[in-house]
Amino acid sequence: MSDMPANKTGEGAWRRRYSLLWPPALAAILILAAWELSIWLFKLPNFVLPTPQEILVAAIQDRGQVLHDTWATLVESLVGYVAGSVLGLGIALLFVTFPRVERALLPAYVTINSVPMVAYGPLAIIWLGIGASSKITLIIIAVSYSILINALAGLRSCDPGAISLLRTFGASERTILLKLRLPAAMPAIFSGLRVAVVHAMILAVVLEMLGAREGLGWTVFKSTQMMDFVAAWVAVGATVIVSLAIYSVVNWIGHKLVWW
Amino acid sequence: MTPKIRLQNISKRFAVGSNVVPAVENVNLSLNSGDFVTLVGPSGCGKSTLFNILVGLLAPDSGGELHIDGKLVAADHLLGRVAFMPQRDMLMPWRTVLDNAILAAEIDGVPRAAARKRALDSLDRFGLRGFENHHPAQLSGGMRQRVALMRTFMFDRDVMLLDEPFGALDALTRAMMQRWLLEVWEGAKRTVLFITHDIDEAIFLGDRVLVMSARPGHIKMELPVPLPRPRAPDIITSAPFVELKRTLLAAVEDESRKAFAAMNREILPDPADA
Amino acid sequence: MSAPSAPVPAVPGVPGVAGNAAIQLIALVVMLAAWEVAVRALDVSPGKLPPPSAVFATMWSGRVALAGAVGTTLYEALLGLAAGIVFGVLSGISFSRFRLLERMLLPYFVASQAVPIIAFGAIIVMWFGNGVASKAVIATYLSFFPVAVNTLTGIRRVNPEEVGLLRTFGAGTMEILWKLQLPTALPSIFTAVRLAVGLAMVGAIVGEWFGASQGLGVVLLTAMFDNHVEQLWAGILLTGVTGTALFAAVVLLQRKFVWWHADG
Numbered sequence: 001m002s003d004m005p006a007n008k009t010g011e012g013a014w015r016r017r018y019s020l021l022w023p024p025a026l027a028a029i030l031i032l033a034a035w036e037l038s039i040w041l042f043k044l045p046n047f048v049l050p051t052p053q054e055i056l057v058a059a060i061q062d063r064g065q066v067l068h069d070t071w072a073t074l075v076e077s078l079v080g081y082v083a084g085s086v087l088g089l090g091i092a093l094l095f096v097t098f099p100r101v102e103r104a105l106l107p108a109y110v111t112i113n114s115v116p117m118v119a120y121g122p123l124a125i126i127w128l129g130i131g132a133s134s135k136i137t138l139i140i141i142a143v144s145y146s147i148l149i150n151a152l153a154g155l156r157s158c159d160p161g162a163i164s165l166l167r168t169f170g171a172s173e174r175t176i177l178l179k180l181r182l183p184a185a186m187p188a189i190f191s192g193l194r195v196a197v198v199h200a201m202i203l204a205v206v207l208e209m210l211g212a213r214e215g216l217g218w219t220v221f222k223s224t225q226m227m228d229f230v231a232a233w234v235a236v237g238a239t240v241i242v243s244l245a246i247y248s249v250v251n252w253i254g255h256k257l258v259w260w
Numbered sequence: 261m262t263p264k265i266r267l268q269n270i271s272k273r274f275a276v277g278s279n280v281v282p283a284v285e286n287v288n289l290s291l292n293s294g295d296f297v298t299l300v301g302p303s304g305c306g307k308s309t310l311f312n313i314l315v316g317l318l319a320p321d322s323g324g325e326l327h328i329d330g331k332l333v334a335a336d337h338l339l340g341r342v343a344f345m346p347q348r349d350m351l352m353p354w355r356t357v358l359d360n361a362i363l364a365a366e367i368d369g370v371p372r373a374a375a376r377k378r379a380l381d382s383l384d385r386f387g388l389r390g391f392e393n394h395h396p397a398q399l400s401g402g403m404r405q406r407v408a409l410m411r412t413f414m415f416d417r418d419v420m421l422l423d424e425p426f427g428a429l430d431a432l433t434r435a436m437m438q439r440w441l442l443e444v445w446e447g448a449k450r451t452v453l454f455i456t457h458d459i460d461e462a463i464f465l466g467d468r469v470l471v472m473s474a475r476p477g478h479i480k481m482e483l484p485v486p487l488p489r490p491r492a493p494d495i496i497t498s499a500p501f502v503e504l505k506r507t508l509l510a511a512v513e514d515e516s517r518k519a520f521a522a523m524n525r526e527i528l529p530d531p532a533d534a
Numbered sequence: 535m536s537a538p539s540a541p542v543p544a545v546p547g548v549p550g551v552a553g554n555a556a557i558q559l560i561a562l563v564v565m566l567a568a569w570e571v572a573v574r575a576l577d578v579s580p581g582k583l584p585p586p587s588a589v590f591a592t593m594w595s596g597r598v599a600l601a602g603a604v605g606t607t608l609y610e611a612l613l614g615l616a617a618g619i620v621f622g623v624l625s626g627i628s629f630s631r632f633r634l635l636e637r638m639l640l641p642y643f644v645a646s647q648a649v650p651i652i653a654f655g656a657i658i659v660m661w662f663g664n665g666v667a668s669k670a671v672i673a674t675y676l677s678f679f680p681v682a683v684n685t686l687t688g689i690r691r692v693n694p695e696e697v698g699l700l701r702t703f704g705a706g707t708m709e710i711l712w713k714l715q716l717p718t719a720l721p722s723i724f725t726a727v728r729l730a731v732g733l734a735m736v737g738a739i740v741g742e743w744f745g746a747s748q749g750l751g752v753v754l755l756t757a758m759f760d761n762h763v764e765q766l767w768a769g770i771l772l773t774g775v776t777g778t779a780l781f782a783a784v785v786l787l788q789r790k791f792v793w794w795h796a797d798g
Contacts, residue, residue: 170340
């Protein structure tokens with residue numbers, strides 16, 4: 001939908017991309033080399049540090065289990081993330097429309113969230129069991145809070161002069177919300193959505209470590225207890241990949257919708 | 261002829277801390293249909309307060325009267341009746357030039373497609389042909405102001421209120437925009453009240469120049485501008501123009517001095533200017 | 535003079551920190567009272583949700599052990615936070631100096647903020663054992679990344695013309711760093727530290743879950759295994775209080791040292 005200045009010639013774009021890409025690629029090679037070298041040099045056993053190949057081989061061999069765990073964690077975090085985002089945005093709109101409700105409820109929301117969310121983990125497990133619902137519930141609370149705070153700031157950020165101008169056009173409060181405040185709040189809402197991806201993943205993984213039947217966090221915990229350190233590395237790696245994937249999707253949508 | 265808009269004994273006081281500060285006092289003002297009236301005054305003379313009253317954003321203190329077409333109306337009756345252009349362009353960065361131009365019409369209830377079509381037809385008049393699908397961030401200051409002005413014109417109202425629309429432009433662009441505004445206005449024949457700090461601009465554009473006093477603001481002087489239209493750029497060096505300018509400068513100087521002295525005594529910002 | 539803003543009443547936005555703290559305190563008291571009343575009125579089984587009075591009684595009878603737990607966790611978090619800030623600021627400065635280093639590593643630093651790197655905690659505990667060190671290391675690497683990134687962006691915010699001006703005064707690299715670049719970066723460093731405080735607490739607690747003998751994380755975990763809900767709530771409240779106190783301390787430091795930059 002945007003027609004911002006088009007990219008330069010294909011070649012120039014390629015060169016720019018190349019100059020952005022080679023330093024991190026070089027860093028990755030150097031890190032991998034140092035990794036291998038230190039294992040070889042200090043004769044590190046694989047329970048201290050497995051080689052990258054060992055991790056890769058294990059990931060491929062156990063792909064069924066890895067995919068199963070990845071799916072479990074992905075479902076928990078995505079369900080909680082989407083529900084939490086919708087809830088957070090809904091509450092923000094409610095608060096902006098009825099400031100009285102905000103004055104009554106926002107301090108309570110802030111108080112609940114002044115405790116690091118992971119500390120509620122054991123309670124969630126006791127109340128809701130070790131299934132997905134305990135993870136999803138906490139993710140909803142954490143994500144909705146992050147969206148709420150950002151959306152409130154965004155909805156309030158717009159220029160009072162612009163609101164006055166729209167009122168001189170005869171705009172109703174609803175029109176002002178739809179045509180001005182909501183679009184103006186989009187950048188803030190998306191930065192909340194970006195941060196919330198990490199919250200959702202952290203809670204899913206950490207709560208699985210506390211107690212679960214499946215999932216990447218559960219596998220990390222179980223395999224460290226069973227001294228199967230390669231499996232722990234595989235699960236940690238899968239966590240990183242899942243998280244980056246969700247983040248990239250959210251980021252991409254954000255850039256499409258908030259290009260200005 | 262009944263004036264289009266008439267303000268009678270309009271005053272507005274604001275509570276600032278424990279003090280009550282009069283921003284405007286006993287303003288009497290009428291705009292006839294088709295008039296181009298300009299208003300000059302020292303900073304902080306309550307111009308913004310007066311404007312906010314005229315567009316219906318602010319209710320005047322009791323005792324004053326607002327008349328439209330000879331009928332007495334309540335203050336909020338003016339919301340949505342006067343096409344207002346603020347100092348800053350307030351374009352929405354996510355809307356194209358075209359969609360920014362139709363914003364007011366859209367809110368007024370004109371279907372988007374119809375509004376877009378009408379806007380496309382008047383792009384030439386506003387010098388924006390070829391830029392309809394650009395976004396505000398891609399435009400120069402003068403072009404942005406033209407989009408804002410187009411938005412104001414597209415909001416079909418008989419009365420237009422322009423608050424220093426060219427204040428932020430450089431001198432050359434400003435002179436071009438003034439001539440261009442006169443052309444557009446002569447084509448559309450709307451009633452215009454135009455606020456400015458610039459006395460040359462006030463004389464060049466207006467049929468009448470109003471001088472506002474230092475706070476509390478009231479209309480201190482009303483000076484007709486008997487210069488023929490259309491006005492050529494070099495009119496500003498003609499003898500009658502210079503004579504008008506001399507009169508106005510004296511009046512404005514006087515008020516500026518008062519305003520400046522008052523500012524040094526105590527700093528009381530116009531609450532509507534904040 | 536700006537546009538036609540009618541004197542609309544000030545938006546009831548987030549008030550200053552002091553006002554905020556008072557509001558939060560009132561909210562906390564009201565919530566505790568409502569909780570107490572609700573539990574008693576609805577006759578909730580204390581195994582599900584104990585009344586706050588029971589939680590406070592548990593806290594009082596276990597005060598010595600709980601104080602020890604708070605002390606341990608606070609120590610781990612503070613140690614990690616301090617190390618994270620030092621390393622973070624140093625790498626931010628190095629990034630600003632060595633462009634290639636930045637281009638090689640910054641993408642990973644930024645990506646790390648989109649990843650639950652806490653999952654590496656299990657491995658850290660394996661490496662550093664069950665003591666304080668492993669938790670401090672987790673807290674360190676969690677707080678390190680945001681501080682490093684914000685130090686760099688803060689230094690980048692320095693106007694090159696100001697650097698040029700100092701040069702014309704004869705200032706050297708270190709002087710420019712001390713007198714211009716770090717002070718300019720300080721507000722954004724503090725923003726990162728405020729974030730890092732929470733991360734360090736989380737790092738310490740989750741680190742304790744992987745194996746520890748003392749700390750708030752241990753209190754929470756054993757309470758969960760023993761189904762001891764009063765103890766669990768005591769742990770949650772103490773975690774909140776400790777985290778908030780740490781955060782408040784950072785805000786106070788920020789106000790003392792970055793008074794010129796309103797970012798309350």
